[in-house]
Amino acid sequence: MRRGLIAVSVVSAAIIIAAGVYVTRANRERGSARTAQDVSPHEKPPNPAPKPDPWPPLKGRIALSDDQVSKAEAAGLIDKPVKSLLKVTSPMTYGDYLWNDTGVPAGPAWIRVDLKSQIMSVFRSGHEIGTAVILYGADGLPTPTGKFPILAKMKDHRSATYGDAPMPYTLRLTNDGVSIHGSNVRWGFATHGCVGVPKDFAAKIFGAVSVGDEVMIVSGEEKRRST
Numbered sequence: 001m002r003r004g005l006i007a008v009s010v011v012s013a014a015i016i017i018a019a020g021v022y023v024t025r026a027n028r029e030r031g032s033a034r035t036a037q038d039v040s041p042h043e044k045p046p047n048p049a050p051k052p053d054p055w056p057p058l059k060g061r062i063a064l065s066d067d068q069v070s071k072a073e074a075a076g077l078i079d080k081p082v083k084s085l086l087k088v089t090s091p092m093t094y095g096d097y098l099w100n101d102t103g104v105p106a107g108p109a110w111i112r113v114d115l116k117s118q119i120m121s122v123f124r125s126g127h128e129i130g131t132a133v134i135l136y137g138a139d140g141l142p143t144p145t146g147k148f149p150i151l152a153k154m155k156d157h158r159s160a161t162y163g164d165a166p167m168p169y170t171l172r173l174t175n176d177g178v179s180i181h182g183s184n185v186r187w188g189f190a191t192h193g194c195v196g197v198p199k200d201f202a203a204k205i206f207g208a209v210s211v212g213d214e215v216m217i218v219s220g221e222e223k224r225r226s227t
Helices: 013-019 066-074 199-208
Strands: 061-063 084-086 097-099 109-114 119-124 127-133 146-149 152-158 166-172 179-183 195-198 214-218
Touching: 097 199, 119 199, 127 199, 166 199, 179 199, 195 199
Parallel strands: 084 127, 109 214, 179 195
Antiparallel strands: 061 084, 097 127, 109 119, 119 127, 146 214, 152 166, 166 179
16 A cells, blocks of 8 residues: 655644744853853854754654645645654555554644545644555445545444444544444455544544544545646
């Protein structure tokens, strides 16, 4: 499975403060206590010591370049700013997921689903905090693409249409029942149009998002540029 192209944005001051890493104390000079008035007009003041980076990168993540941002936006693969991706060190297959929100500040959450790569990404404050391999709808009942607000959250939901089938940690996206929910994610399996994720991963998403948060489902195909 390959990971879809997504983007990065400039870190906002509010997020930096929320992360608890914003440096508020002024840097104090060490050594000489001379002020600017003490320096001779013919003497250049010493170069100030470099300030420490007030927002060191979070561990286990990959920051994206401005070029990747613009390409992803131009291709229609994202519509929200993204600062970093989880560092996935080995290929992901059916049933696999990764979750790491350590150090990621509280903030808006959203979900991106790429049907071509069969990958879901969960974001908070612009950082990817979770990713998993998914199931999606078969040809007769395809998973719709577009942007969908989460309409409802149901922890122990069962399908009223497909034989009372369990749909744990349901996030309903459409009025006709298309949802994200826990599934047995295995090779050769499909859904009736929903997005299926490993049950443990579904539980983590359920706790990370709220009703009204956005889910973006893309085909994974880049938009054709007009000529």
